[in-house]
Amino acid sequence: MTSNAATVDFTFSDTIAGRITGFDREARVLTLATADGRSFDVALDGGPSAELLHNLGEPYQDASGHIDALAEEGRFVLAYGVFYPRPGGGLRFEAKRLVFVGRQADDYRFEEGGWWIRQIEEIAAFYRKAQFGDGPVDFAEYRTEIRLSGEKTAGHVQETDTISRLVYGMASAFLLTGEDEYLEIAERGTEYLREHMRFVDGDENVVYWYHGLKVDGDVESKLFTSEFSDDYDALPAYEQIYALAGPVQTYRITGDPRIKADADATLRLFDRFYLDPEHGGYFSHIDPILLSPDHESLGPNRARKNWNSVGDHAPAYLINLYLATGEKSYADMLEYTFDTIVERFPDTAHSPFVQERFHRDWSHDTTHGWQQNRAVVGHNLKIAWNLMRMQALRPKDAYLDTAVSIAETMPEAGADRQRGGWYDVVERVKADGEDRFRFTWHDRKAWWQQEQAILAYLILHGHTRREDFRTEARDAQSFYNAFFLDHDEGAVYFNVLASGLPYLLGVERHKGSHSMSMYHSAELCYLAAVYNNLLINGKAMDFWFKPDPALVDDGLLRVAPDLLPPGSVRIESVEIEGEPHTDFDADALAVRLPETSGRVKVKVRLAPAPRPEVTG
Template identity: 60%
Template sequence: MNSIRVPFSDTVAGYVTDFDGTTFGVRSSGGDEYRVKLKDNTYAYLIRNLGEPYADATGQMRDMLTPGRYLFTYGIFYPEGGELTFEAQYLIFVGRRPNEYLFEQPDWWVRQITALGNFYLKAQFQGKPIDYRDYRTTITLTGDKPTDNYRQETDTISRLVYGFASAYLLTGYEPFLEGAEKGTEYLREHMRFYDMDENIVYWYHGIDVHGDREEKVFASEFGDDIDAIPAYEQIYALAGPIQTYRVTGDPRILRDAELTVDLFDRFFLDTEKGGYFSHLDPVTLDPRSNALGPNKGKKNWNSVGDHAPAYLINLWLATGDERYERMLEYTFDTIAKYFPDYDNSPFVQEKFYEDWSHDTTHLWQQNRGVIGHNLKIAWNIMRMYADKPKPEYEELARRIAATMPLIGGDRQRGGWYDVMERICKDGEEWHRFAFHDRKAWWQQEQGILAYLILYGILKDEEYLRLARESSAFYNAFFLDHDDGGVYFNVLASGIPFLMGTERFKGSHSMSGYHSFELCYLAQTYTNLLITRQPLDLYFKPYPNGFKDNILRVSPDILPPGSITIESVEIDGQPYPYFDANGLTVKLPESDERVKVKVRIAPAKGA
C-alpha cells in the first residue's frame, strides 16, 4: 500500500562517488547513495550570481564528474524492477574545479548585495529621485507596485533601510547611502512617536496613504498581534536606522535608539521573572492587560532573542557602550536558561507564559518549532560567544548544530525546511511538517550564517561542510535571474513557489533585510574567518557625530585578536590615524563629511 508506481521528478544534492561514462554515483548529505543516469539531452551549468550570464557546462559535464565534487541533480525517478531508476535532466555545479565553491570568492556576496540594492532602488523609486513617499510595502515578482491607497509599514521600511545601509558598508556606492539616510529620516518624521510624559520613543505600526492624506496606524493590525504593541515591531523599527548609524554617526539616530531601549527596559522587561514580554497594551503600556487576549503576559523568541541580530549587536559595535553589551549578555543568558527543551523535543521552546512555563497552544504556533529560529539561536549565540565565551553558549550552539540537520535539514536535496511539529506522535518516525515542505529564503540565511560562524570560531570541519551545502542550495535556487532579487519560497526540490503573497519581492514579511544581511555577514565570515582574505568597509560620518570622533569599524562580533585594520583611506587618500588592533579610526577634525574606506584583514597567526 502507498507504494510509488508512477514517475516523479526530484532533486538530489550530494558528492560524486564515481563515474563509469554513463552513470555516476552520488552520496547525499544524509549518507544515502544514489545512482544517476545521464541521458543524451542531459545538460549542466554553473551556479551564477545575480546579474551574471548563464554559464553552460554541458560540454565539460562528463569531465567534471570527479569523486568528491558537490553538485545538484534534477531528474526523474522511474519505478522499475522493484527499484527507482533516476535519469538526470540537468546538473548544477557549484564550482569550476572539484573542490571549488564559487560563493567563497572574496567578492561574491558583495556583487550579490550590489545587485539586490539596485533591484530595490529600481523597484521602489523607478529611476526617480529617492522619495519614501513612493515606498510600497508590496512589490510584485517583477518589481511593480501599487500606485495609490496603500499602507506603509514601519518595519518593512526599516528592513529596506537596513539593506541599503549594509550595501553601502560593503560597496561605498552613494545611492545606497542616500536610500538608507532618506529612509531613516522618513521613519523619524512619519513613524516615530516621542512620549514627552514618559520620555520614551515608540514606533507606529505604519501609515495608510490615501492620495495626499496620511493616517497613522498605532497598534498592530496583524492577526497574531491585533490591537497590541508587539515587541518585535519596536525591535525591527530600529534595524535600519542603527545600521545607518554605523555608517554616519548621526546623533539623532542614537538618541532615538536610547529612548526606544528605555521603552524595552521600562515596559517590556519583566523585572521579576526575567526576559521581555512580547506585547503591550497600546493604551496603558501594560503587558498584563486583559485587553491583550492570548498575548497577555506572554514571552517568546522574538521578544527576547530578536534584539541581538536586528539592532543591538550593531548598536554596541557602533558605540562600545557597556549598557548594550550587558543587555546582549542578558538576552543570551535568558535564552540559554529557558529555551532548551531537549528532554521533550529536539527543538527549542519558543513560546512562554510569564513564569516561563511552556505555552503550547498559542495561535498558529501551538507546539511547533521554526527551523530558522533554532538556527538563528545557534548563529547569534556564537556571535556573543566571541565576546563572552561561556560554556553554556557553546553547548547550546553545538546542540542545535548537531540536531537541526537531522530534523529540519533536507538531507536529500539540501536546504532548510520551515515549521515542524516539535513532538512525534505514537508510530511516527518523522517530525511532521506543520503546513508544507517548502523552504523560505530567510531560513536558509540562518543556516548559512550559523554554520559559517560555527566553523569560523570552533573549526569543526562538519560545520564547514554544512555551511557550504546551505550556501550552495541558496545560490542555486533562490536567485531570480529573470527579474532580479530573491524568491520568497521554493519547493523542496528548489523550484520557485510563486503563489499568493509568496510570489512577491516585497510584503509584510520580505523587504530587503534577510537577503542583505546574509550578503553582509556571509562575506564577513567567509573572508575573515574562513578563506582569510581582506574585507573593505565604507563609512561616511557626520562631523563630530561619533563620540570623541572615534569610528568603530568591526564588522561583527568576532573573536578577540582575530582581525585587524590593514589600512585606512579618507576621501581616497591614505590615512594613518587608526588603532589596528582596537579596530577604531580617529576621525579628522572637519566641517564636512568625509568618506572612509577601511580594509579589515585576518590577524596574522590568528
C-alpha cells in the same frame, strides 16, 4: 497505482544533492552520496543540461559539454530530474539538469571574495528601481507590497518595519560597496521613519514606533497598533525591535547622534514597559493605552513571552549598536538576553527544537495561535548563530555548548538531507511510531531560513574549525545560490518547493510584503562576505563609512564588521577622501577621525590576523 502503498508506479520530478563518489562513463551513471550518507545512481543517458553556478547579474554559464570533465570524485552537485519506477521494483533517477558549484572539485564559487558583494549590489539595484524607479528617492512613493518583477501593488499601507528593513539593506550595501546612492536611500528612509513613524512620549521619556502609515491621496492616517491577526490592536515587541534595524545599521556608517538618541529612547521603552522585573525576559505585547503587558485586551497575548521579544534584539539592532559605540550598557543587555535564552529556551528532554513561547513564569505555552507545539527551524539556527557572536564578546561555556548542541542536532531534525536546503515549520515532537518530524503546513523552504543556516554554520566553523560545520555551510550556500536567485526578474525568491523550484503563489510570489523587504537577503550577503572572507578563507575586505567627525562621540570611528573572535581581524589600511590615513588602532578596529567640519568618506581595509588552530 496498486494497493500496495510501498510500491511506486508513477513518475515524479525531484532533486538530489550530494558529492560524487563514482562515475561510470560507459553506462553514463553518476553516483552521488547525500548528506545523510545514502547513495543514489544518477542516469545521464537522457542528455541533461549542465551549468556552472552563477551569481545575480552574471550570464548563464553552460557546462553541458563538460560533464565528463567535471564529474570528479568529491565534487558537490545538485541534480534535478525524474524518478521512474523500474519494472521489477525500485526507482531509476534520470537527470535533466545538473548544477556544478565550482570549476574545480574543491571550488565553491560563493567563497570567491566578491561573490556576496556582487549579490548585494544586484539586490539593492532591484529594490531601488522597484521602489523609486529611475528618479529621485522619495519615500512617499514607498510600498510595502512589491510583485515578482518589481511592480507595486494597489495596497497603500507603508509598514514601519518594512521601510526599516529596506534601510538596513541599503546601509549594508553601502558598507560593502561605498556606493553613495545606497547610503542616500538609507538616510532618506531613516528620516522618513523619524518624521512619520516615530512617536516621542515626553511624559514617559520614551520613543515608540507606529505600525505604519495609510495614505489616501494627500491624507495620511497613522496606524498606531498592529494590523495583523496575531498581534491585532496591540504593540508587539518585534515591531518596535525591527523599527530600529535600518536606522541603527545606518548609524554605524554616519554616527548621526539623533539615531542613537532614538535607539536609547526605544530601549527605555523596552526596559520600562516590556521587561519583566520579577521573572525576567521581555513580554511580547503591551496594551496601547496603558502600556501594560497584563491587560485583558491583549487576549491570548496577555503576559506572554516569545523568541521575538527576547532573542530578536541582538540581530536586529543591538549587536550593531554595540559595534558602533562599544558602550557597556549595550553589551550588558546582550548578555542578559543571551543568558535568558540559554536558560529558558532549550527543551532537550522533549525535543531537539527550542521552546519559543512562554507564559509569564516561563512555563511553556504550547497552545498559542498558529504555533501550538511547533518549531520554526530558522529560529533554532538563528539562536546558534547569535550565540556564537556573543561568544566572541563575553564567552561562556553555556553559549558555546548551546550553539554547538543546536548545530549538531538540527540537520537531522530540520534539514532536507536528500535535496539540500532547510525546512520551515515542523512539529516539535514526532508522532507515535514515526521517525521524522511532520511538516506543519508544507515542505517548502523560505529564503530567510536558509540565511540562518548559512550564517550559523559559517560562524560555527570559523570559531571551532570543525569540518562538519563547514560542510553544512557549503551545502546550505549551494542550495540557496542554485535555487533562490531570480536571474530573470532580480533579487531572490520568497519560497521554493522542496526540490528547489520557485513557489510563485499568493504573497509568496512577491518580492516585497509584510515579511520581505531586502533585510534577510542583504544581511546574508553582508555577513556571509564577512565570515567567508575574514573568518574562514583569509581574504581582506574593504568597508565604507561616511561620518561627520564633529558629531562622532570621542572622535573614534569603530569599524568592527561583526562580533568576531578577539584578535581575528585587524585594520590593514585606511583612506579618508581617497588619501591615506594612518591614525588608527589596528587591533582595536578604531579610526581616529581628523578634526574637520563636514562629512568625510572613509574606506577601511580589514584583514584576518593570524590565529592559533582551534579544534572542537
